[in-house]
Amino acid sequence: NYALDAATSAYSNVAIGHNAGTAMTDNARNIAIGHNAFAAANGGENYNVAVGHSALAAEAAGAVGCVAVGYEALQDQNVASANNVAVGYQAALNLTSGTDSVYMGYLAGGVGVITGDNNVVVGKEAGKAATEMNQSVIIGTGASKTGTNRARGNTVIGYNAGNDIAGDGDVSGVLDNGDNNVIVGASAGANVSSGYSNVLLGAGAGSGLEGNHNNVAIGWNALDAANSALENYNIAIGSNAMGNETSGADYCVAIGAQALATQDGNVINTVIGGLAGAELVNGTGNTLVGYEAGNQLDAGEAWNTFIGHGAGSNADGAANNTFVGAVAGGLGVATGNDNVAVGYGAGYDLTSGASNVLIGRDAGVNITTAGSVIAIGHGALDAATTSAFTSGAVAIGTNAATNATIAPNMTAIGYRALENQVSGTSCTAIGYDAGRYSVYNSNTLVGSAAGQNLGGGSHNVAIGVDAFKGATFSDATCDYNNDPTITHNANAAIVAGLVVTGTGIPAGSKISSITDSTHFELNQATTGGNVVDGTLTFYTNAGAYNVAIGDNALDAATTANSNIAIGFNAGGAITEGASNIAIGYGALDAANGVGSGAESYNVAIGRDAMTAETTGAQHCTAVGYRALLSQNGNVKNTAIGALAG
Numbered sequence: 001n002y003a004l005d006a007a008t009s010a011y012s013n014v015a016i017g018h019n020a021g022t023a024m025t026d027n028a029r030n031i032a033i034g035h036n037a038f039a040a041a042n043g044g045e046n047y048n049v050a051v052g053h054s055a056l057a058a059e060a061a062g063a064v065g066c067v068a069v070g071y072e073a074l075q076d077q078n079v080a081s082a083n084n085v086a087v088g089y090q091a092a093l094n095l096t097s098g099t100d101s102v103y104m105g106y107l108a109g110g111v112g113v114i115t116g117d118n119n120v121v122v123g124k125e126a127g128k129a130a131t132e133m134n135q136s137v138i139i140g141t142g143a144s145k146t147g148t149n150r151a152r153g154n155t156v157i158g159y160n161a162g163n164d165i166a167g168d169g170d171v172s173g174v175l176d177n178g179d180n181n182v183i184v185g186a187s188a189g190a191n192v193s194s195g196y197s198n199v200l201l202g203a204g205a206g207s208g209l210e211g212n213h214n215n216v217a218i219g220w221n222a223l224d225a226a227n228s229a230l231e232n233y234n235i236a237i238g239s240n241a242m243g244n245e246t247s248g249a250d251y252c253v254a255i256g257a258q259a260l261a262t263q264d265g266n267v268i269n270t271v272i273g274g275l276a277g278a279e280l281v282n283g284t285g286n287t288l289v290g291y292e293a294g295n296q297l298d299a300g301e302a303w304n305t306f307i308g309h310g311a312g313s314n315a316d317g318a319a320n321n322t323f324v325g326a327v328a329g330g331l332g333v334a335t336g337n338d339n340v341a342v343g344y345g346a347g348y349d350l351t352s353g354a355s356n357v358l359i360g361r362d363a364g365v366n367i368t369t370a371g372s373v374i375a376i377g378h379g380a381l382d383a384a385t386t387s388a389f390t391s392g393a394v395a396i397g398t399n400a401a402t403n404a405t406i407a408p409n410m411t412a413i414g415y416r417a418l419e420n421q422v423s424g425t426s427c428t429a430i431g432y433d434a435g436r437y438s439v440y441n442s443n444t445l446v447g448s449a450a451g452q453n454l455g456g457g458s459h460n461v462a463i464g465v466d467a468f469k470g471a472t473f474s475d476a477t478c479d480y481n482n483d484p485t486i487t488h489n490a491n492a493a494i495v496a497g498l499v500v501t502g503t504g505i506p507a508g509s510k511i512s513s514i515t516d517s518t519h520f521e522l523n524q525a526t527t528g529g530n531v532v533d534g535t536l537t538f539y540t541n542a543g544a545y546n547v548a549i550g551d552n553a554l555d556a557a558t559t560a561n562s563n564i565a566i567g568f569n570a571g572g573a574i575t576e577g578a579s580n581i582a583i584g585y586g587a588l589d590a591a592n593g594v595g596s597g598a599e600s601y602n603v604a605i606g607r608d609a610m611t612a613e614t615t616g617a618q619h620c621t622a623v624g625y626r627a628l629l630s631q632n633g634n635v636k637n638t639a640i641g642a643l644a645g
Helices: none
Strands: 014-016 031-033 049-051 067-069 085-087 102-104 120-122 137-139 155-157 182-184 199-201 216-218 235-237 253-255 270-272 287-289 305-307 322-324 340-342 357-359 374-376 394-396 411-413 428-430 444-446 461-463 472-481 485-487 499-501 511-516 519-522 530-539 547-549 564-566 581-583 603-605 621-623 638-640
Touching: none
Parallel strands: 014 031, 031 049, 049 067, 067 085, 085 102, 102 120, 120 137, 137 155, 155 182, 182 199, 199 216, 216 235, 235 253, 253 270, 270 287, 287 305, 305 322, 322 340, 340 357, 357 374, 374 394, 394 411, 411 428, 428 444, 444 461, 461 547, 547 564, 564 581, 581 603, 603 621, 621 638
Antiparallel strands: 472 485, 472 530, 485 519, 499 530, 511 519
C-alpha cells in the first residue's frame, strides 16, 4: 500500500512494500524495497537503493547514489550528496549528516549519531557507538565498538580491536586525542581512548594502552600491559616484547620474541633479538642486540652494550660493559663491571673480572675473575683465567701470550709475543715473535724476534732485532704417547732445563730430568696420542741477568749470564760466557767459548773492541776504537785508547 503513491513525473523507480517510496514525486532510478523503505524522499533523490524495513527512511535532502540494505539501514540519514553504503541490520542506523562512507555488518555504526565522513566500517557491531569519526577504517567484529569514536585517521582491524577509541571531534587541528592510530589484531589496542599515532599489530598488541601515543607494538601481546599515558615513543616488535611494562618507559626499542619481556621501569633501553634482555626489569641505558643478548640481566643492570648472538647472555648484575661479537662475554655469569670484549668469543668466560679490554676472536676467552687485563688480537691471552692477572696484564697481537695462565705484570705486544709462556711473571716482550718461546720470569725483550728462543732464561733485557735471540736444535727421533717420558736416539745436546716444542707438546714444556742417553722426562704429559719419530725443537738459551741492546746482540747465548752487550752484534757469539760488558758495533762479537773456556769478566767498549777473541780470555779490559782488535788468547790484558793493543 502507498508505494510510490505521490509520484508525478517520477520514472524508472522500483518500490515494493508498504509506504515504500511513498513521498517520491519526480525522483528517478531508485529502488525501495521493504516497509517504509525510502519513505521520506520527495524530490531530487536519485539512483539510490534502499532494501529493508525503514532503510533510508528519513532521506529527503537530495541524496544520490546511496545504498542501504538491511533492517533500518541508514534509517536517519538526511544529507545531500551523502554517497553512503550501509549493509546490515541497523547498519549506520543513526547516521544523520555523515558522507562518503561504507558501513557493513550487523549494527555496524549502529547506535551513534554519526556526523563524520569518509569512513569504512565492516563487521558485526564495528564502530557501533561512533559519532564524529572521520577518515577511519574499522574492520572486525566489535572493532571500535564501545568508545564514542570521535577521532579521525584511524585504521582498526580485528575482533574487539580499538574498542574504546574516543577522540575530540576536531577534524581540522593537530592529529591527537585518539587520532591517527593503526590497530590490527584481535583485541589489539582494545583500551586505547585518547591515545594517538600508535601502530599496534597483532593479537593483544598494546591492549592496555589508554592515552599513550607514538608507540609501535607488533606481535602477540607486545606492549600489552602498558596502561597509562606515560609509556610513549616505544617500539616493541615480537611476541610479548615489552609485555610487562607499566612504569612509564619512553623511547625504548624492543625487537624480537620476548625482547624486554620483563622490563617494568621508567627507563630507556634498546634491545633487538629473540629473548634479548628478556629478564631485565628496571635497568636503563642498555643496548642489547642479538639472540639472547643480555637475557639474564634481571634487575637494575645499566649502561651495558651487548651486540651479537648470545653476547653477554649470562651476564647478571653487570654494568657498564661492552660486549660485541657472537657469544662475546657469553658463557660466564658476568657480574664484573667496566669490561670491553669485542670479537667472537672474546671474554667468553668472564664472571667477576672487571675493567678488562679484550678485542679479537677468543681474546681473553677463558678469563673469569681476572681484572684490568688488556688483550687485543686473535687468541691474545686466551688461556688466562683467574685473578692472578689483577695486577694488569697486556697482550696485543695475534696469539700474544696465548698460553699464559699465571703471569701477572705481563706485557706482550706483537704477533706471537710470549706465545709459549704459561706461568712466567713480570715479563715484557714487544715485537714480532719477541720472547716467543720464553717460559721464565722477569725478561724485558723489545724488537722483532728479540729473545725469540730464550727458553728457560730469566731476568734478561734484550732490545733490538734478534737481540738475545738464542739458538735451537731439533731431534727427529722422538717417541711419546700421552706421557711425560720421551724416547729418542742418543743426543748429548739434550740436557735438563731446555724448553721443548713440537706436536703434542703443551705450551711451557721443558726437560725436568734426564733418565739416560735415550730418555728424558718433561715437566708435563704430552697430548694427542702416540707419536713415533716425532720432531721436537729444543731451545738452548737459558741465560739470566743479561742485557742485550742492538741487532743480534748476544743472539747466540745459551747459558750465558750477567752480560751487558750494547751495539750491533755486540757479544753476538757468546754462548756460555758470564759477566762480560761489550759496548759498540761488533764488540766482543766472536767470543764463543764454552765451559771453562768461555770468555768471561771482560770489558770491551768501542767498535770492534776484542772482536777477534775466541780463546777463553777473562778479566780483559779494552776501551777504545778497535782496542785489543787482534787479541785471541786466554790472557788478561788492559788496553785503553783507539787502536790500543
